[in-house]
Amino acid sequence: MKKVIIALLMVAGTFGAMAQVTLNVLNYQQADQAGYQEDVQIWQDFQTQNPDIKLNMEVLFNDPYHQKLQAYAAAGTLPDVFYLWPGARSAVIHEKHLAKDLGKLLGADYLKDFTGAATNPNNQLGKYLAELPQSFTYTAVMYVNVKLLKDNGFAVPKTYADLKKMVPKLKSKGIAVMMLPDKDGWPGQSCLFSTVAGRMAGDAFFDNVLAGKAKFTDKPFVDSLKVVEDLFKDGIIQRTDTAVGYGDGPGIFAQGKAAIYLDGDWRTGAYITDKASGKALIAPADQSNYALMNIVALPGEKFPGVASAVAGTGWAISNSLPAGSDKEKAAVKLIKYLYSPEVQAIRYGTGAYVPTRKGVKATLEPLPAMLPPFYAANPKTCYVLDGVLDPSVYNVINNGIINIGNGTQTAAQVAADVQAAFVTWQATKK
Amino acid sequence: MTKAKRIDREAGRAYWMMSLPAFLVYLLVMAFPIALSVVLSVSNYSGGKMFGGEAWGFAGFGQYARIVQDPWFWNALKNNFYIVLISVFGQLPLGFIFAYIIYRRIVKWPGFWQGILYLPNIISIIVVGLLWQSIFSPNGPIAELVNLSARHQFEIKLVAVLGSQGHLNLGDDALSRIIALGGPQAANMFTNPVPELRDLIAGYQPNQYSQLLNDLTNLFVTRWTPDFLNQKNVAMLPVLFVILWMYTGMYLILFLANMQKIDTQIIESARIDGANEAQVMRHIILPALSGTIVNSAILAISGSLSSFALIFALTGGGPSRITEILSIYMYNNAFLGRPNFPLANAIALITVVISMLLILVTKAFESRYGGKEE
Numbered sequence: 001m002k003k004v005i006i007a008l009l010m011v012a013g014t015f016g017a018m019a020q021v022t023l024n025v026l027n028y029q030q031a032d033q034a035g036y037q038e039d040v041q042i043w044q045d046f047q048t049q050n051p052d053i054k055l056n057m058e059v060l061f062n063d064p065y066h067q068k069l070q071a072y073a074a075a076g077t078l079p080d081v082f083y084l085w086p087g088a089r090s091a092v093i094h095e096k097h098l099a100k101d102l103g104k105l106l107g108a109d110y111l112k113d114f115t116g117a118a119t120n121p122n123n124q125l126g127k128y129l130a131e132l133p134q135s136f137t138y139t140a141v142m143y144v145n146v147k148l149l150k151d152n153g154f155a156v157p158k159t160y161a162d163l164k165k166m167v168p169k170l171k172s173k174g175i176a177v178m179m180l181p182d183k184d185g186w187p188g189q190s191c192l193f194s195t196v197a198g199r200m201a202g203d204a205f206f207d208n209v210l211a212g213k214a215k216f217t218d219k220p221f222v223d224s225l226k227v228v229e230d231l232f233k234d235g236i237i238q239r240t241d242t243a244v245g246y247g248d249g250p251g252i253f254a255q256g257k258a259a260i261y262l263d264g265d266w267r268t269g270a271y272i273t274d275k276a277s278g279k280a281l282i283a284p285a286d287q288s289n290y291a292l293m294n295i296v297a298l299p300g301e302k303f304p305g306v307a308s309a310v311a312g313t314g315w316a317i318s319n320s321l322p323a324g325s326d327k328e329k330a331a332v333k334l335i336k337y338l339y340s341p342e343v344q345a346i347r348y349g350t351g352a353y354v355p356t357r358k359g360v361k362a363t364l365e366p367l368p369a370m371l372p373p374f375y376a377a378n379p380k381t382c383y384v385l386d387g388v389l390d391p392s393v394y395n396v397i398n399n400g401i402i403n404i405g406n407g408t409q410t411a412a413q414v415a416a417d418v419q420a421a422f423v424t425w426q427a428t429k430k
Numbered sequence: 431m432t433k434a435k436r437i438d439r440e441a442g443r444a445y446w447m448m449s450l451p452a453f454l455v456y457l458l459v460m461a462f463p464i465a466l467s468v469v470l471s472v473s474n475y476s477g478g479k480m481f482g483g484e485a486w487g488f489a490g491f492g493q494y495a496r497i498v499q500d501p502w503f504w505n506a507l508k509n510n511f512y513i514v515l516i517s518v519f520g521q522l523p524l525g526f527i528f529a530y531i532i533y534r535r536i537v538k539w540p541g542f543w544q545g546i547l548y549l550p551n552i553i554s555i556i557v558v559g560l561l562w563q564s565i566f567s568p569n570g571p572i573a574e575l576v577n578l579s580a581r582h583q584f585e586i587k588l589v590a591v592l593g594s595q596g597h598l599n600l601g602d603d604a605l606s607r608i609i610a611l612g613g614p615q616a617a618n619m620f621t622n623p624v625p626e627l628r629d630l631i632a633g634y635q636p637n638q639y640s641q642l643l644n645d646l647t648n649l650f651v652t653r654w655t656p657d658f659l660n661q662k663n664v665a666m667l668p669v670l671f672v673i674l675w676m677y678t679g680m681y682l683i684l685f686l687a688n689m690q691k692i693d694t695q696i697i698e699s700a701r702i703d704g705a706n707e708a709q710v711m712r713h714i715i716l717p718a719l720s721g722t723i724v725n726s727a728i729l730a731i732s733g734s735l736s737s738f739a740l741i742f743a744l745t746g747g748g749p750s751r752i753t754e755i756l757s758i759y760m761y762n763n764a765f766l767g768r769p770n771f772p773l774a775n776a777i778a779l780i781t782v783v784i785s786m787l788l789i790l791v792t793k794a795f796e797s798r799y800g801g802k803e804e
Contacts, residue, residue: 063765070477070769073478074477074771075480076479076481076483091477092476092477092769095476096476098478098479164619164621168619168620168627169630171619171649172646172649173645174648185748185750233618234618235619239657240569243567244569391766402748402749402750403750406750428496
């Protein structure tokens, strides 16, 4: 009898153990950014609420994350749930369909609570919903220190000429008119040039280039680069910005050393209060002295008011999970939790982004609260070039902008280099 | 079977039993990745599951052809050769000379100098990279010092135009001279330079003369930055300097340790016979250390070609790729943007081949000209 009871207990124990599903998760998290503590709590809460799902989590940030994801993809051991970019940054996952189609898995009924831009598969490299974008990102935003401008007798600028007028006065006070920390190369392209090119050349021009009907050496593209050249030449952006790391920018701007700071909309999170330390780069009381603006009107622009924007990052599920399996169900449960109104409200509140989930409300500090009106005021968007061009091409643009900034290349020379890289890329594609 | 044969067979079996695990580990950890790297370099593998995923196969030697046609490969190779040169002809001779000076106690407190020169080796490579990056930065201490002096010089010229009494009603000629002091880029800041500058100065009261002086200096002084380091031909100089600074101490220790093995009686008898320090070094120390020198050269060459972390932290291959070296060139192709694993593996193998060639040259040089180490 005793043996039977022990056997029954063992069987019960086995079933109990089988009921718990383990999910391997590759999380993208920065420990020194405002919102980290809240993010950690989000995951702990899921674990507490779901004892039947065990999360085996690995946390990385920036390039190490991408490298590890590539390595996992190469080894065929992708985590069950992972963070994904919609474009070339996560090209292998999209092109090899290594992530499940969330459009089918989550269903139209669930996705109707998200904005159309987020659920449009054409906004992702693989033309399917490999990840569900948590936000729709504007990559070029002018963070304007309105008070600093006012103290020096200037209104918020509307045109390129307004910016140029500020140079003598602000420079004499040791203040840069506009700051673009471009040592890493991509900010120049993503946070400035994509919008400039969208204004001067337009998306159709890049469609034509990709279709072989136009060249990067054509006037619209060269003119776009000339705008960047002028920004440096006229002293609006300082040449030394090409040696300033992306991470150093917000601190310098918050110290009042620049009147305007160029960055993506995601950067509002860098300025608000970190709940863990209680500190903020710009105190909430002072945030109303700032404004978020689209890049000013440029001389000769063909498409006024457009701003570069792209579907944001989000969570994906590995395609290796068997359809209908317990693991797949657990992964879906986790995804739905991460995109729930409650979790999205927390993320929204920490300034991480403005959610693509409709109707999410949060208590916001003044700076992130400026984002929804900014989006509403700037509905016309254009390509972010690193979202539509191959890395072997857009990296040449990134480097070219640095060279223009340093004065070592002209707009025409950079355009020629970009065209050469494009031709080489096309040849290797064949 | 004779007893001797049985013992031989048992010895053979024991040999294999003991060496096989290590041999298998070697195959798995060393030989397999190298073989896989060779295979991948001539494949059309494009990411995703490597075994059991999308089929991939032989694609020829196109990646190797692509590399040799890529100007950035030659740029990276050239930079690597600079590092090899500074390592072999900079770190080694300097390390040797310092070791000799310390060994022969030509300086006081040899232990102190040994510690000081070795110190950079015990600092994290990343810390060293970031430290020197900030030193060479446009806002770093070198630039700040130069700019302090430049500001002072500019203020003297400005005072000469403004006059020390501080009257601010300047004529067109004086305003033009101030703008000219700022160089050609000063005029770019204005649409109508002279009237706009007059308006700017009009905003100051006569009692704000020192403020005006400061602000006009801010506006017109040409801020010095080490922008010459953005030029292709000199961008590697600070990198080479840091490499020299960092690793010379390591070779000093290697040479010193081997010098201490030399019988001091030989040196003493040479000195009694009238040999000076240079002759002792030329005829005793150098021949005795030729093997160590070759081994150090091999270390320096292989280390130079595989170096990554220091330059990645220091410049990241920038600005605009001009300080890229082979390992960063490979890393960028393997992990940044759309990864090209065949290309990255081909770069890695080319690096290995170059490294082996240089080591063979060093060995040949040593066997031709080297002395015999005791």
